Amino acid sequence: MAKRIGVPAERLAMAFALFHPAVTTVLVGARTTAHLNNALQASQLEFRPEWLDEINNWN
């Protein structure tokens, strides 16, 4: 799915966690600034409701 929409899997996973309305903040444990950068990019990514539908259909 990440490949198809052209977003790295880590970034998609992070964007998913940020998408839930009850979540104030997502904590990122970084060993390098690149890890943190992935999270920063994810926070700019607009997570689409249809992606969530697709995720909810995995099993």
Added chain:
Amino acid sequence: MQTRALGRTGLSAPRIGLGCVTFGREIDEDASFAIMDYAVEHGVTLFDTAEAYGGGQAREYRKSALGMDDTREVSGELHSSEKVIGRWLRARGCRTNITLVTKVTTNYTRGHVREALDASLERLETDFVDVYLFHQFDAKSPVDEAVAALDEMVASGKARAGGVSNYNSQQLHAALDASRRLGLRRVEVTQPPYSLAAREIESDLLPLCEREQIGVLGYSPLGAGFLTGKYTPDRNAFPKGSRFEVIPGHADVYFSERNFRMV
């Protein structure tokens, strides 16, 4: 960086916060300073730590209990995460720009919580934290005493808000009930694991937090690295130096057939 109100604490929190568990464990002080500098530059001004985070103790423990020498652990310093943050705060002189979160590990009596927070404040080189959390549910700590301990820490000004981590919805509910019944300050923040590979909190805990306006700090958004796809179901083949090689117990949380199909 976008921010959101952290529940009813009156604090505002960036959408991304920095988990500082690696400081002194996987990365040394220079690398930790560089990450904190980079974080603040990009608006990541919430730092999450705990008295339990750090080198030394954990390495010795793993050596004796698991027979492995965690070579990633770069410091033998106990509580190194808090200490590294404390030295960074002093070096940069920017305490008031940071929303600081730390945790007491267990034994939530008033006396112990007071002592533990005083010790954390000394290591963090500050006179208050923004949020003080119970690290995990402790069945041996009566809930009335526990919420009274948190209330006292907020009343003293040493913490601006109290909260919990790794509580399920029933445990959080019980804490909220107790503070309401006793007329004390309530738990304002919770910190659960939340990721594509760990969505359990969507059914009960997150709806409770929405109803009660409790701030949520989600951790392990990549399932402790699981979602990066670097693991296979073979537990004898964890990549060298990876989280699950160092802490094999964490793999139990994520190693399911469904999760492997997902990655």
